[in-house]
Each structure stands twice: as structure tokens, then as C-alpha cells.
Amino acid sequence: MARLALLSVSNKTGLIDLARTLVEKFDFDLISSGGTAQALKDAGLPVTKVADYTGSPEILGGRVKTLHPRIHGGILARRNVPQDITDLENNQIRPIDLVVVNLYPFEETIAKPGVTLSEAVEQIDIGGPAMLRASSKNFAHLTVLCDPAQYDEYLQELRQNNGQASLEFRQKAALKGFSHTASYDQAIASYLTEAQQYTLSGTQLQSLRYGENPHQPATWYQTGTTGWTAATKLQGKELSYNNLVDLEAARRIIAEFTDTPAATIIKHTNPCGTALGSTISEAYQKAFNADAVSAFGGIVALNRPIDAATARELTKTFLECVVAPACETEAQEILAKKSNVRILILPDLSGGTKEIVKAIAGGFLVQASDNIIADSSKWQVVTERQPTDSELAELLFAWKVCKHVKSNAIVVTSDRATLGVGAGQMNRVGSVKIALEQAGEKAKGAILASDGFFPFDDSVRTAAASGITAIVQPGGSLRDQDSIKAANDLGLVMVLTGVRHFLH
Numbered sequence: 001m002a003r004l005a006l007l008s009v010s011n012k013t014g015l016i017d018l019a020r021t022l023v024e025k026f027d028f029d030l031i032s033s034g035g036t037a038q039a040l041k042d043a044g045l046p047v048t049k050v051a052d053y054t055g056s057p058e059i060l061g062g063r064v065k066t067l068h069p070r071i072h073g074g075i076l077a078r079r080n081v082p083q084d085i086t087d088l089e090n091n092q093i094r095p096i097d098l099v100v101v102n103l104y105p106f107e108e109t110i111a112k113p114g115v116t117l118s119e120a121v122e123q124i125d126i127g128g129p130a131m132l133r134a135s136s137k138n139f140a141h142l143t144v145l146c147d148p149a150q151y152d153e154y155l156q157e158l159r160q161n162n163g164q165a166s167l168e169f170r171q172k173a174a175l176k177g178f179s180h181t182a183s184y185d186q187a188i189a190s191y192l193t194e195a196q197q198y199t200l201s202g203t204q205l206q207s208l209r210y211g212e213n214p215h216q217p218a219t220w221y222q223t224g225t226t227g228w229t230a231a232t233k234l235q236g237k238e239l240s241y242n243n244l245v246d247l248e249a250a251r252r253i254i255a256e257f258t259d260t261p262a263a264t265i266i267k268h269t270n271p272c273g274t275a276l277g278s279t280i281s282e283a284y285q286k287a288f289n290a291d292a293v294s295a296f297g298g299i300v301a302l303n304r305p306i307d308a309a310t311a312r313e314l315t316k317t318f319l320e321c322v323v324a325p326a327c328e329t330e331a332q333e334i335l336a337k338k339s340n341v342r343i344l345i346l347p348d349l350s351g352g353t354k355e356i357v358k359a360i361a362g363g364f365l366v367q368a369s370d371n372i373i374a375d376s377s378k379w380q381v382v383t384e385r386q387p388t389d390s391e392l393a394e395l396l397f398a399w400k401v402c403k404h405v406k407s408n409a410i411v412v413t414s415d416r417a418t419l420g421v422g423a424g425q426m427n428r429v430g431s432v433k434i435a436l437e438q439a440g441e442k443a444k445g446a447i448l449a450s451d452g453f454f455p456f457d458d459s460v461r462t463a464a465a466s467g468i469t470a471i472v473q474p475g476g477s478l479r480d481q482d483s484i485k486a487a488n489d490l491g492l493v494m495v496l497t498g499v500r501h502f503l504h
Contacts, residue, residue: 004029004074005019005022005096005097005100006075006098007030007031008036008050009036013148015040021155025158026163027163029046032050050071054070071096073087074096075138078138079141096142098142098143099131099135099144101144101145102148103128120191124188133177136173136178137174139173139174144174144177146177146180154173157169182201183201202223203222204219205221208244220239230346230348231345232345232346233343233345235341236340236341237342239342243299243320246267246269246321247344250266250299250323253266254349255352256404257276257400258350260276260277260283260416261278261279261283262274262275262303263300263302264300265288265290266299269406270406272290272418273286273290273291274418275417276416279310280303280307280310287300289417295319297319298320299320300319301324302323302324305326305327305328306324307331308331311327311332314335321344322343324346325346325349354368354371356369372499374403376495381494382475383487385488387493391469391470392495394416395472397413397416398412399497405503406423406503408422408431408450408451409423409431410428410431410434410448410449411449412436412439412443413449419440420434420435422438428452432463433462436468439466444467445469446469447469449471450472450473451500452474453476453500454473454480455478457482457485460486460490464490464491470492470493470494472494473495473496474498474500476496476500
């Protein structure tokens with residue numbers, strides 16, 4: 001007698017190939033619900049709808065489909081318990097050998113802007129988790145798959161073990177099923193809960209070689225199907241903990257720029273060079289030349305596909321990682337000569353997190369991500385000299401970069417490229433000196449951005465002495481007038497954004 005497989009999936013990736021192999025190679029009968037049954041039927045595969053198998057129609061607009069004794073009895077029956085087998089026979093229930101289920105896209109739904117509570121609630125799966133939990137519980141007697149990435153491994157199990165999946169594989173698959181339902185339930189609880197409770201969960205994606213240092217174990221967990229888990233690695237070594245942290249810092253900066261080709265180079269989460277250009281190759285070269293010494297061993301993010309010209313520039317120095325939305329074939333061939341550099345493709349570089357979580361002793365902190373979009377039309381020019389259109393555009397560029405530099409942050413720019421970056425200093429005066437020293441003679445006629453206000457006028461005077469012509473800062477100090485007066489005395493432009501961007 002043919003074995004029975006139950007297929008009911010929201011994500012239909014790989015479904016048809018799996019089903020066809022089950023039917024043609026391993027003598028499975030298929031039962032499916034709703035859209036899954038229709039997809040199999042459209043592919044010319046023999047399938048029985050769950051409603052026809054159970055004798056009970058889908059009701060309540062599809063809310064009740066698989067919650068039936070003929071389904072759960074077939075899943076939960078223990079093949080080595082005589083009474084269970086008798087119960088199956090008396091109720092005309094076939095044992096189910098394979099359950100393939102993934103859940104309604106709840107997390108994807110709530111991630112959409114403007115989603116309503118009722119829309120979110122309709123994406124809370126009921127039958128799916130019930131089948132996943134039942135199947136996972138009974139792993140001794142059947143296999144459960146909840147991720148298309150498992151399909152090939154399962155079929156390989158069947159090929160190697162005379163059509164059977166090993167107990168070891170079934171137990172591993174069951175653990176993934178329980179983990180999937182646990183994270184799904186926590187996502188729902190987090191969405192519906194009051195502020196007094198915050199849940200955080202993820203599924204282990206892979207163990208990393210180590211964390212920030214070799215004596216620190218580290219693991220990469222995924223909380224969804226977007227972001228870095230959706231990236232494709234074209235070449236290079238395994239990603240490290242530090243690589244991923246720096247890549248995220250690079251992604252956040254490059255997400256600020258969409259209309260113009262942009263490149264950034266990151267070292268220890270700070271940009272050592274960020275620039276715009278007429279082409280992505282020009283943008284990268286400008287970013288590299290901003291601080292060629294620090295760029296060695298850096299992390300590069302580009303907001304345009306890697307072309308051949310850019311690939312040739314990328315191979316001229318040692319880099320740890322490069323991420324871009326795409327990579328042309330010729331460029332890939334050029335980059336292959338540097339086989340150790342990690343080349344990642346992430347089509348959506350703008351998709352970030354809504355919240356940032358940091359662990360502290362005895363708990364953790366949660367804050368909304370700093371996703372505010374800079375709007376220069378809302379800035380206040382507080383000096384007698386007004387900025388030109390070109391200066392205002394440069395101030396906006398500098399401000400966007402400064403937002404992603406560790407506090408105290410100072411950024412000096414010109415021609416839409418960073419010239420000097422002062423990051424993470426204990427006082428703002430120190431950051432100003434570092435950024436201006438790095439810019440050197442190029443500071444003449446350049447722009448300076450500060451992530452926080454100037455409580456004294458000394459930094460303004462230091463900037464002017466180096467040739468800075470305009471400054472953008474949030475304002476808000478009790479002594480703002482001291483800095484504004486100094487800017488007026490020295491003929492500078494000063495703009496207050498009214499927004500602070502500390503980054504700790």
C-alpha cells in the first residue's frame with residue numbers, strides 16, 4: 001500500500017519538485033488543503049483534497065481545514081502500539097508518513113507599513129502549528145518538514161535508506177518543527193503584548209568560528225527570511241561574527257543613499273570612507289581615497305550592482321567583504337581572482353530592523369532604530385551667511401554619514417566624499433582634531449558635521465582655522481549662542497537640524 005504524505009504550505013518554494021519525486025520515485029499518495037492542493041493539481045500531480053479525505057468540508061472561510069481526527073489520528077498514531085493501529089482501522093484512518101507544513105506569513109504581514117490588527121490576526125495560523133507539533137511529537141514514526149531547505153536532504157535520506165528517513169534525521173526535523181512553532185508563537189505574542197513584556201527569539205542559522213575574539217563562542221540566529229539571511233554569498237570564506245557586525249553597519253550607511261551611486265568602506269563599524277559618484281566605480285574610488293590606509297581589510301557596501309570597472313578597483317587592495325544588490329557576470333569573473341574576499345549579494349539593502357536590542361547584566365534594553373529620514377527643509381540656518389544650494393547638499397551628505405559614526409562623531413566632507421572622520425572619542429574636541437588632521441589641506445572649503453551640539457565655541461574656531469566653511473549640528477546646548485556668534489565672527493554657515501544622532 002502506498003504511503004501517505006500531507007502537504008499544506010504557505011511558502012510553495014520547491015513544492016512541486018518534492019511532490020513529484022514523492023509520487024514518481026517513492027510511491028506516496030498526496031493529500032493537501034486549499035491552495036497547496038490547487039498548485040499540485042495545476043502541476044498535473046494526483047492529489048486528494050483534505051476535505052475529500054476527511055469527508056468534512058473546509059468551513060469558516062478556510063479557518064478550519066485540517067483540524068480533524070482523520071488528520072491528527074494519522075499523524076499521532078504509534079505504529080508499535082496495537083491499540084493505536086486498531087483505532088486507525090476502526091475509524092478508517094490511514095497513517096501519515098510525511099507531513100510538510102509551513103505557516104501563514106504572520107511576520108511578513110506585520111512588517112508591512114500600515115497593517116491593521118485584523119489583517120495581522122487573520123495571518124495567525126491555527127491548523128499549521130497543530131500539525132507541526134503533533135508531527136514533531138511523533139517523530140519516532142513519521143517525518144515532518146517545515147522549511148523548503150529541508151526537502152533535498154529528506155529526499156537524499158530516502159535514496160540512501162531504501163525509501164525511509166533515518167531516526168536521526170526525523171528527530172532533527174522534529175526539533176526544527178518545535179523551534180519553528182515556538183518562534184512563530186513568540187512573534188505573535190510580541191505583536192499583541194503590552195509594553196510590560198518583550199519576547200525575543202530566533203532560529204539558529206549557523207555556528208560561527210568565534211565571536212569578537214577567539215575565546216568567545218558565537219552563533220548566528222535568524223528571526224525572519226529577510227536581511228542578511230536572504231543574502232547570497234558568491235565566493236569567499238565563511239562569514240565571521242565581526243564581518244556580520246561590520247556588514248550591518250555598512251548596510252545602514254548605504255541605505256541612506258538611493259538616488260545616486262554610493263559606496264562606503266567600514267572598519268570596526270565606523271566608516272573610513274563614504275562617497276557618492278556619477279558611477280559606482282567613481283563612488284568606490286572616492287571612498288577608498290578618503291582613507292586608503294584604513295580601507296585595507298575593510299568591509300565595502302555598494303548601492304549599485306558591481307560592474308567590471310568597480311570589480312577591478314576592488315581587487316587592488318585586501319578587503320574582507322563586499323556587499324552589493326547584484327554583480328555582473330564579467331565582474332564576478334574578475335573578483336574570482338581574489339577568492340578569499342567574501343562577495344555577498346543582498347538585493348534589498350534598505351531593509352533594516354525596527355528595534356535595537358542590547359544585553360545588560362540582568363536584562364536587556366530595547367529601543368526603536370534610528371530610522372529618521374534627514375530633511376534639510378526643516379533645518380534652521382542660524383548664521384548671517386546662508387548656505388548655497390551646493391553647500392546645503394554637502395551638509396546633507398555629511399549629516400547622513402555622521403549619523404552612523406560612533407559618538408562623539410565628527411565628519412568632514414567635500415564633493416560628496418568624506419575627508420576626515422573622528423569617531424568614538426571621549427570628548428568632541430578630540431574628534432574634531434582627528435577629523436581635521438585626517439582631512440589636512442583638503443579641509444579648506446569643506447563641510448563639518450557633528451552628531452551632537454557644541455557646548456563651547458572652541459571646536460568652531462578650530463574648524464574655521466582649518467578652512468571649514470559650513471557646519472551642521474543638532475543644536476540644543478544652553479550655550480548655542482556662543483557657537484553661533486563664533487560662526488558669524490568667522491564668516492561660517494551654521495545649520496541646526498534639531499535632531500541628535502548619538503551612536504554608542
